[in-house]
Amino acid sequence: MASDNKDRTAELWERANAVIKERIPESEYKTWFTRINLGSLEDGKITLYANSAFFRDNFSKTYKSLVEDALNSLGEGNFAVDVKIKSQKAESENKAADKETDKLPKVQKDKPLERKTNRKDVVLNSAYTFDSFVPGDNSNFAYSACLAIAKNPGSVYNPCLIYGGVGLGKTHLLQSIGNYVQQNTNLKVMYVTAENFTNEFIQSINDRTTRQFQNKYRKVSVLLIDDIQFLQKKAETQNELFNTFNDLYDTGRQIVFTCDRPVEELKDITDRLRSRFSRGLNIDIQPPDFETRMAILRAKCNEKKFPINNDVLEYIANNISSNVRALESCITKLMAYSTLLQKDISIETAKEQLGQIINSNKDTSGISIDLIIKTVASYYNVSSYDIKGKSKSQSIVLPRKIAMYLCRNLTDFSTTEIASEFGGKNHTTVIYSIEKVESLLKSSDNDTSAVIEKLKNQIKNESKR
Numbered sequence: 001m002a003s004d005n006k007d008r009t010a011e012l013w014e015r016a017n018a019v020i021k022e023r024i025p026e027s028e029y030k031t032w033f034t035r036i037n038l039g040s041l042e043d044g045k046i047t048l049y050a051n052s053a054f055f056r057d058n059f060s061k062t063y064k065s066l067v068e069d070a071l072n073s074l075g076e077g078n079f080a081v082d083v084k085i086k087s088q089k090a091e092s093e094n095k096a097a098d099k100e101t102d103k104l105p106k107v108q109k110d111k112p113l114e115r116k117t118n119r120k121d122v123v124l125n126s127a128y129t130f131d132s133f134v135p136g137d138n139s140n141f142a143y144s145a146c147l148a149i150a151k152n153p154g155s156v157y158n159p160c161l162i163y164g165g166v167g168l169g170k171t172h173l174l175q176s177i178g179n180y181v182q183q184n185t186n187l188k189v190m191y192v193t194a195e196n197f198t199n200e201f202i203q204s205i206n207d208r209t210t211r212q213f214q215n216k217y218r219k220v221s222v223l224l225i226d227d228i229q230f231l232q233k234k235a236e237t238q239n240e241l242f243n244t245f246n247d248l249y250d251t252g253r254q255i256v257f258t259c260d261r262p263v264e265e266l267k268d269i270t271d272r273l274r275s276r277f278s279r280g281l282n283i284d285i286q287p288p289d290f291e292t293r294m295a296i297l298r299a300k301c302n303e304k305k306f307p308i309n310n311d312v313l314e315y316i317a318n319n320i321s322s323n324v325r326a327l328e329s330c331i332t333k334l335m336a337y338s339t340l341l342q343k344d345i346s347i348e349t350a351k352e353q354l355g356q357i358i359n360s361n362k363d364t365s366g367i368s369i370d371l372i373i374k375t376v377a378s379y380y381n382v383s384s385y386d387i388k389g390k391s392k393s394q395s396i397v398l399p400r401k402i403a404m405y406l407c408r409n410l411t412d413f414s415t416t417e418i419a420s421e422f423g424g425k426n427h428t429t430v431i432y433s434i435e436k437v438e439s440l441l442k443s444s445d446n447d448t449s450a451v452i453e454k455l456k457n458q459i460k461n462e463s464k465r
């Protein structure tokens with residue numbers, strides 16, 4: 001009986017495949033139909049097995065009705081098709097069941113997959129270590145957590161997500177974990193940007209090496225994924241990362257992510273992946289304060305064995321407040337100038353040479369959008385992220401409008417630039433907010449105008465520090 005059913009299923013499947021081959025290009029047939037395995041036929045339902053959720057979802061979406069049509073065109077009755085994942089566990093159970101009951105027909109095995117030369121794995125930058133990182137109030141927590149993770153991967157903070165703005169040291173800390181683990185243990189570490197993860201994954205689909213791709217990421221002890229904001233709108237890669245995450249997490253392996261914004265502000269990320277990102281420890285890195293900026297500048301000068309006068313360092317620290325990479329660029333530029341022209345760096349030379357870097361990092365008023373947001377947030381006792389975020393709560397909406405108004409009033413930034421600093425909003429939102437505040441001021445709303453005056457003074461004073 002069972003054997004008859006098996007033969008009939010296999011025969012139906014073969015005939016249906018002949019029909020399908022006529023209907024889609026050969027390359028497409030090869031890509032999808034040689035990698036789907038025939039399962040059972042029961043009560044008019046044919047079960048097919050895919051090797052991954054990704055494959056199952058895409059196969060179902062694109063080909064399920066084609067397969068049903070093909071089967072139904074054979075004149076053997078109506079069939080429904082069900083596509084399932086054939087996990088390794090299920091596979092071994094199925095094998096056992098096969099032997100016992102001979103229920104499942106033999107499935108056509110995948111051809112052995114060719115191993116194409118892989119994109120080079122990203123090598124860790126050996127300069128990114130805990131020793132070369134200068135922690136400050138802004139980054140102490142993230143620094144300590146990363147160090148604890150490096151010393152005890154998989155056990156203390158797992159998973160961990162470090163988030164914060166551009167150039168604040170996220171990649172540096174992430175790679176410090178990698179370098180530390182590599183130097184002190186035999187554990188396998190993998191560092192990858194979310195962008196490369198995505199590209200490799202897509203490449204593996206094209207090359208039909210998805211399994212190798214999966215093995216590569218699932219056999220590591222420490223997985224470090226940089227800039228997960230890149231995964232927004234990449235549904236298939238999210239799915240793959242979700243499965244990778246579960247695999248590693250369930251077996252106690254360490255996963256650390258970085259992101260340029262808090263997880264709540266990520267758009268187009270599936271709920272289940274978002275919940276994985278926010279599981280465990282989420283820590284932000286803020287821009288460094290003046291003292292930390294000075295400490296970083298001194299450390300960079302020491303590293304490069306390039307002494308610079310304190311007043312020049314202060315000039316840089318005063319003028320660049322929210323990006324450590326820009327601080328570094330200033331030192332590099334002055335060093336090149338001094339070495340090439342054999343000149344010491346005076347404050348005049350620094351001003352002359354660094355103008356461009358400084359200007360591109362802030363406006364001519366010397367007031368950064370960041371400073372305005374921070375000052376307004378602290379006045380209203382809300383967070384900067386709330387101000388930049390989307391919350392429609394009354395306690396956030398007015399401070400956000402006021403912050404936008406102050407940005408337009410105290411700086412030369414365009415409404416588009418302001419909009420992008422406020423979490424990528426549309427510039428019309430900024431224009432609307434400014435108009436709202438202006439109309440409040442015109443309506444002789446004394447409270448608002450007093451608050452705005454106070455905030456303006458506070459921001460101006462702070463920017464001179």
Ligand code: ADP
Binds near residue numbers: 171
């Ligand atoms: P992010 O990934 O947050 O954009 P990076 O880690 O790439 O920032 O940092 C930018 C540059 O600034 C790197 O060269 C890094 O070494 C340096 N940097 C950032 N923060 C610090 C710090 N606290 N101490 C020393 N160097 C830092």
Ligand code: MG
Binds near residue numbers: 227
């Ligand atoms: Mg980075």
